[in-house]
Amino acid sequence: MTPLWWMILALAVTSYALKATGTLLVGSMRMPAPLERCIALIPAAVLSALVVKDALSDGRVLVLDERAVGIAVALVLVARRAPLVVVIAGAAAVTAGVRALGA
Amino acid sequence: MSHPVGAGPGARDPEVRRVVTGSLALSTAVGIFGFSFGVLAVGAGASVAQALVLSLAVFTGASQFSAMSVVGAGGSVVTAWAGAALLAVRNLVYGVAMAGPLREMGGGSLRRVVAAHFVIDETTGLALAERDPRLRRLAFWTTAVALFGLWNAGTVLGALVGTAVDPRAWGLDVAFPAAFVAMLPPHLRTRHGRWAAALGALICVVAIPLAPVGVPVILAVTAILVGVRP
Numbered sequence: 001m002t003p004l005w006w007m008i009l010a011l012a013v014t015s016y017a018l019k020a021t022g023t024l025l026v027g028s029m030r031m032p033a034p035l036e037r038c039i040a041l042i043p044a045a046v047l048s049a050l051v052v053k054d055a056l057s058d059g060r061v062l063v064l065d066e067r068a069v070g071i072a073v074a075l076v077l078v079a080r081r082a083p084l085v086v087v088i089a090g091a092a093a094v095t096a097g098v099r100a101l102g103a
Numbered sequence: 104m105s106h107p108v109g110a111g112p113g114a115r116d117p118e119v120r121r122v123v124t125g126s127l128a129l130s131t132a133v134g135i136f137g138f139s140f141g142v143l144a145v146g147a148g149a150s151v152a153q154a155l156v157l158s159l160a161v162f163t164g165a166s167q168f169s170a171m172s173v174v175g176a177g178g179s180v181v182t183a184w185a186g187a188a189l190l191a192v193r194n195l196v197y198g199v200a201m202a203g204p205l206r207e208m209g210g211g212s213l214r215r216v217v218a219a220h221f222v223i224d225e226t227t228g229l230a231l232a233e234r235d236p237r238l239r240r241l242a243f244w245t246t247a248v249a250l251f252g253l254w255n256a257g258t259v260l261g262a263l264v265g266t267a268v269d270p271r272a273w274g275l276d277v278a279f280p281a282a283f284v285a286m287l288p289p290h291l292r293t294r295h296g297r298w299a300a301a302l303g304a305l306i307c308v309v310a311i312p313l314a315p316v317g318v319p320v321i322l323a324v325t326a327i328l329v330g331v332r333p
Binding site: 007019056 | 132135136139148149153156157160161162163165166168170174176177180183184187188189190191192193194195196197198200201202212215216218219220222223271272273274276277278279280281282283284285286287288290291296297300301302303304306308311316317319320325326327328329331332333
């Protein structure tokens with residue numbers, strides 16, 4: 001098996017384990033409030049970090065290129081409550097356009 | 104699923120129709136999202152089969168996107184797994200919230216073992232929005248079945264299309280972060296959420312030049328500590 005297959009297998013097991021722990025084991029037990037608040041904040045912290053990584057870096061160094069323009073478009077579209085597909089298509093189209101002009 | 108949708112006298116019940124329509128509309132949107140995942144996953148180096156297994160067996164969108172985004176950027180599979188696993192921790196919270204309702208829905212422990220796989224943002228949100236246990240069960244299972252089907256169908260179609268196009272020429276490398284931007288607003292409603300997002304981004308900016316690919320995203324999770332105090 002390739003490393004990517006191992007990662008997929010590990011993630012599948014982790015994902016089910018997390019869903020099932022809450023559903024089957026923890027049951028009606030309540031978690032401490034500060035812990036519950038912190039867990040609820042994971043998506044906010046991780047998603048915004050992923051935006052930085054994917055739009056403003058090549059993974060190793062910070063890079064400002066046509067993707068920044070695409071993300072600016074995505075931010076405007078999200079602020080205007082555009083549907084997800086429109087956000088993705090709009091950002092991709094603008095990035096591709098700027099890239100084609102620059103090439 | 105001993106109470107099939109649209110069968111019996113319940114089908115004419117406007118409440119039933121409202122719940123089913125809501126589930127199907129949301130599932131359709133998620134199916135299109137699954138299409139984007141398929142395109143992006145193969146663009147980031149997955150095969151069509153790998154993209155499909157991610158959607159079938161991992162079945163939690165943000166984690167799948169995150170994992171392939173790290174792999175695509177050249178990060179190690181360990182950091183790809185860790186970032187995606189952290190994003191999946193919120194399903195544990197949904198599971199805790201759904202444990203009581205799922206027990207009330209009946210069907211024994213075997214059905215709960217199956218139901219656990221479907222405890223994600225959308226099913227939890229729509230199920231807990233209903234107070235009537237009958238409508239709650241309907242909302243959970245209609246969303247679970249429709250969303251799972253359309254998410255996977257979308258993934259396969261997207262993966263097949265993705266193998267046929269050059270991702271950079273179509274600007275698809277921006278589709279990952281654009282999707283993450285679109286997923287953010289519900290998490291920014293609270294002051295804590297906004298602080299965690301800002302701090303997470305800042306930690307990532309600082310860590311990118313210093314840490315290996317994928318690690319900055321994991322370090323950014325420390326931003327959740329803003330939630331320790333109410």
